[in-house]
Structures are given as C-alpha cells and as structure tokens.
Amino acid sequence: MVLAELGQRISRALGSLNSVTVVDEAVLDACLKEIATALLQADVNVRLVANLRNNVKKRVNMEQLASGLNKQKVIEKAVFDELCAMLDGGDPKKTELRKGKTNVVMFVGLQGAGKTTTCTKYAYLWKKKGFKPAMVCADTFRAGAFDQLKQNATKAQIPFYGSYTETDPAIIAQQGVERFKKEGRDLIIVDTSGRHKQEEALFEEMRQVASAVNPGHVIFVMDGSIGQAAFDQAKAFHESVDVGQVIITKLDGHAKGGGALSAVAATKSPITFIGTGEHMHEFEPFETQKFVGRLLGKGDWGGFIDKVKDVIPEEEQQQELIDKISKGEFTLRIMYEQFANIMKMGPMGQVMSMIPGFSNAIMQPGSEKESQAKIKRYMTIMDSMTDKELDSSSTKMLGEHSRILRWARGSGSSVQDVVLLLEEYKRLAKVFSTAMKGMKLPKNLKGDINPRNMQQNIAQMSRMLPPHMLKMMGGPAAIQSLLKQMEGKF
Numbered sequence: 501m502v503l504a505e506l507g508q509r510i511s512r513a514l515g516s517l518n519s520v521t522v523v524d525e526a527v528l529d530a531c532l533k534e535i536a537t538a539l540l541q542a543d544v545n546v547r548l549v550a551n552l553r554n555n556v557k558k559r560v561n562m563e564q565l566a567s568g569l570n571k572q573k574v575i576e577k578a579v580f581d582e583l584c585a586m587l588d589g590g591d592p593k594k595t596e597l598r599k600g601k602t603n604v605v606m607f608v609g610l611q612g613a614g615k616t617t618t619c620t621k622y623a624y625l626w627k628k629k630g631f632k633p634a635m636v637c638a639d640t641f642r643a644g645a646f647d648q649l650k651q652n653a654t655k656a657q658i659p660f661y662g663s664y665t666e667t668d669p670a671i672i673a674q675q676g677v678e679r680f681k682k683e684g685r686d687l688i689i690v691d692t693s694g695r696h697k698q699e700e701a702l703f704e705e706m707r708q709v710a711s712a713v714n715p716g717h718v719i720f721v722m723d724g725s726i727g728q729a730a731f732d733q734a735k736a737f738h739e740s741v742d743v744g745q746v747i748i749t750k751l752d753g754h755a756k757g758g759g760a761l762s763a764v765a766a767t768k769s770p771i772t773f774i775g776t777g778e779h780m781h782e783f784e785p786f787e788t789q790k791f792v793g794r795l796l797g798k799g800d801w802g803g804f805i806d807k808v809k810d811v812i813p814e815e816e817q818q819q820e821l822i823d824k825i826s827k828g829e830f831t832l833r834i835m836y837e838q839f840a841n842i843m844k845m846g847p848m849g850q851v852m853s854m855i856p857g858f859s860n861a862i863m864q865p866g867s868e869k870e871s872q873a874k875i876k877r878y879m880t881i882m883d884s885m886t887d888k889e890l891d892s893s894s895t896k897m898l899g900e901h902s903r904i905l906r907w908a909r910g911s912g913s914s915v916q917d918v919v920l921l922l923e924e925y926k927r928l929a930k931v932f933s934t935a936m937k938g939m940k941l942p943k944n945l946k947g948d949i950n951p952r953n954m955q956q957n958i959a960q961m962s963r964m965l966p967p968h969m970l971k972m973m974g975g976p977a978a979i980q981s982l983l984k985q986m987e988g989k990f
C-alpha cells in the first residue's frame with residue numbers, strides 16, 4: 501500500500517468516529533483495528549503497530565472523558581501523537597554538522613537503496629549552505645559505481661576520490677578522507693557498496709571501512725518501498741556500524757510508508773531527509789509533524805508557502821501582480837504566468853497535499869496527470885495569442901469567433917479546447933475580482949503583513965467558497981485550523 505493510501509485509510513477510520521452518535525469502547529476498538537490493519541498492510545512492523553494501539557487506548561480513557569469533550573478530536577490527537585512518537589528517533593542534535601571542522605559522513609544501505617544518488621544530493625545541499633563537501637567512492641563491489649559517483653559529483657561541482665585499480669574499499673576510503681582533510685574540506689562523504697544483512701563478509705568489509713575512516717556520522721539510506729524487511733535490515737546495519745540517522749529515498753513513487761516508521765524504531769535514529777525524485781534538488785529535510793500531517797491529509801501550510809515562494813522569487817513581480825489584480829485587471833497573461841508557476845511547483849498532488857484540507861483523495865494520481873496535461877494544453881493555446889490579446893481583460897475581444905479559430909489552428913488544438921480555456925479564464929477572472937473586493941492587501945510586500953488582515957481575508961474567502969469546495973477542504977473546521985496555522989506563520 502502506498503503512503504497516500506495509508507493516510508487515507510487512517511483518516512477514514514478516524515472520520516468514521518463522526519458518523520456514530522456515541523463514541524464508546526467498542527467504537528474506539530473498531531477504529532483502532534482499522535488503523536492497525538492499514539499500518540500492517542503498509543508494512544509497519546507488527547510490534548510497533550501493537551504499541552500504537554495500546555498507547556492510544558491508554559491515553560484515551562473513555563470514562564474519564566467528560567461528556568462535553570469532543571472524543572473524536574481526542575482520539576485523533578492521540579493517533580497523531582503516537583504516529584509522531586513512532587517516528588521520533590531521539591536527539592536531532594546528534595545529526596548536526598560542525599561548520600569549519602572536519603565532518604566525515606559514511607553512507608550505508610542495501611543494494612540500490614539510492615546511496616550514491618543521495619550522497620550527491622546531501623553534498624549539494626550542504627554546499628549550498630556554505631560547507632565545502634567532497635565525495636569518496638568506497639564501493640569496489642559494483643562495476644560502474646565509481647563512474648556514477650564521478651558523474652554525479654562533476655555535475656554538482658564537488659571534488660571526488662576513487663580508484664579503478666584498488667580493490668580494498670577500506671584503503672580507498674582512508675586515502676580519500678586523508679586527501680580531503682589535507683585540502684581543508686569540512687564535509688567528507690564516504691559512499692559504500694550496497695549490502696544485505698545475510699552477506700556477513702560484506703558486513704565485515706563495512707565495519708573495516710568504518711574503522712578506517714572513523715566517521716562522525718553514519719547514515720542508513722533506505723528505499724521507501726522496502727516493506728517488512730526494513731526493520732531487520734535497519735537493525736542489522738545499526739548494530740554493525742552505529743547508524744545515527746536515516747534517509748528515506750523514493751518517496752515520490754509507490755513507496756510504502758511503513759518501512760520508514762520501522763527503520764526509525766530499529767535504529768532509534770531520526771529520519772533527517774527524504775528523497776523525492778532522481779534529481780539533485782529532489783531532497784527535503786524531514787519533519788515528523790509535517791510528514792504525519794501530510795500523511796493524514798492535514799496539510800502543511802508552511803511547506804506550501806515555501807513552495808510558492810520558491811517559484812515566485814521576485815518581490816517586484818509579486819507587487820506588480822497584486823497591483824494589477826487589485827485594479828481588476830485579470831488578464832490572460834496573468835493566468836498564463838500563474839499556470840507556469842503551478843507547473844514549476846512540481847507534481848500537483850504533492851503541492852495540493854500540502855494545503856490543509858486538500859487530502860490526497862482530491863488529487864488522485866490519474867487526475868493529477870490530467871490536470872497537468874490540461875494546463876499544458878491551455879498554455880499552448882495562449883502561446884498562439886498576440887501580446888495585445890494576452891494583456892487584454894476585455895472578454896468581448898476574446899469572444900470573437902475568427903480569433904477562436906485562429907488560436908485553435910495556431911496551436912493545433914480543437915475549437916472546443918479554446919472555448920474551454922476561455923471559460924476557465926472567465927471563471928478565474930470572476931473569482932479574482934470577487935476575492936479582491938474588500939480584501940485588505942498589504943500596501944507593500946516589504947512591509948509587515950498584519951495577521952489580523954490575513955485572517956479576515958481568509959475568513960472572507962471561506963465565506964465566498966462554493967459549498968462543494970468548502971466541503972472538499974474539510975468544512976469550516978478545516979478553514980479554522982488553516983487560520984490557526986497561519987497565525988504562526990505571519
């Protein structure tokens with residue numbers, strides 16, 4: 501079962517508490533049974549699931565709950581906290597790097613977990629933060645491993661060390677670390693071969709590499725879709741080389757979330773980063789509460805804002821956009837630019853799941869592809885428009901039949917698609933002009949954004965939302981929680 505499904509099933513189980521008039525022991529048991537089944541099917545270790553079930557039951561004492569209390573909320577909170585506790589890997593300080601000092605970091609894991617890719621992502625991330633990383637290839641097992649590391653390191657402009665002739669990985673690792681220490685590199689990353697706990701000789705080799713370089717940090721890289729084997733494998737690595745943190749890769753695809761939860765428990769180490777794609781920038785710091793929140797479809801407003809900021813970097817451009825929209829000028833060009841931003845934000849499901857209330861259920865993987873294809877189609881049509889047309893907000897001009905035919909021909913689209921685009925434009929223009937009425941926009945983006953204004957704006961938007969949309973977002977309660985989350989952000 502993939503992560504999104506796991507989240508949906510847990511949310512559904514919790515949601516079922518709403519449909520009963522009295523939440524009693526039997527209802528709680530049924531809900532926990534459903535959650536436990538979902539976790540087990542997502543490959544979370546049996547013992548962890550049993551612990552979660554017992555702990556929630558201990559925390560939720562039905563008799564003690566005053567009748568006025570919202571039992572569903574209490575249970576939901578207990579499940580949320582227990583899932584977070586499951587992912588709590590102890591003191592995060594232990595994973596910190598010391599700038600300017602030598603930090604030797606060794607990567608270990610099963611074959612194909614994504615170690616080499618992750619070493620580069622990790623090096624690149626710290627390079628951006630001002631560290632001077634270097635990479636050492638101590639993988640003599642897989643033919644082509646050194647070439648892969650070389651290629652990745654070159655792309656990220658990070659110095660590397662390896663050998664085509666030396667067969668002892670401990671010797672290569674030691675030579676590489678010595679070389680980079682002398683060169684004053686403060687982050688030396690040692691990539692090792694993939695190995696399996698049954699391969700005792702390879703485990704011994706890994707211990708030798710570790711004692712040759714004496715790493716300050718050992719990172720266990722784990723494929724997010726590994727399944728039930730995660731617990732035992734992670735434990736075996738932890739017992740051999742003192743794993744202090746875990747990085748979960750491939751969380752972009754069909755990864756089961758359960759392995760992640762199990763690996764943390766087995767290594768008693770925190771997850772520090774997650775890999776969300778094959779590319780260098782597809783790498784994110786891991787934050788437990790955000791992860792569990794997203795899993796349960798609670799959204800991550802902070803993450804969403806960060807993504808939005810990433811794609812709209814220019815302050816002047818934002819101000820210009822706000823000025824234009826507040827004058828009621830919602831043109832096709834503005835719509836085009838917004839579409840381009842949406843496309844830049846990456847997979848829409850990922851972005852949508854960050855917005856509180858927009859659980860994964862709304863953006864099914866199928867519809868996500870469809871939506872992206874539709875946006876691309878619309879952008880192609882707009883590419884065949886003239887500047888005057890793009891900058892006009894006159895729907896009269898846009899409704900001319902001859903122009904519609906011209907855009908369809910120019911973009912190789914059907915007339916129907918062009919008409920759909922124009923309808924979408926009119927709909928959005930209306931939404932924007934209504935939204936702008938009475939909105940208290942900050943005069944200048946450089947100035948402080950007043951949280952009260954922001955709250956009023958959002959409250960106004962929630963009143964404006966069509967009922968089905970409000971329902972989709974989780975109802976007024978979800979808007980309320982969105983407001984609360986925003987309070988802390990502005």
Ligand SMILES: Nc1nc2c(ncn2[C@@H]2O[C@H](COP(=O)(O)OP(=O)(O)OP(=O)(O)O)[C@@H](O)[C@H]2O)c(=O)[nH]1
Binds near residue numbers: 775
């Ligand atoms: N989709 C996706 N693919 C990833 C991610 N991380 C790594 N990969 C892919 O996983 C495959 C294996 O990655 P490697 O970095 O070669 O794995 P490795 O652990 O170094 O492999 P061995 O040295 O053979 O143990 C490659 O095709 C990577 O592109 C990720 O976060 N998402």
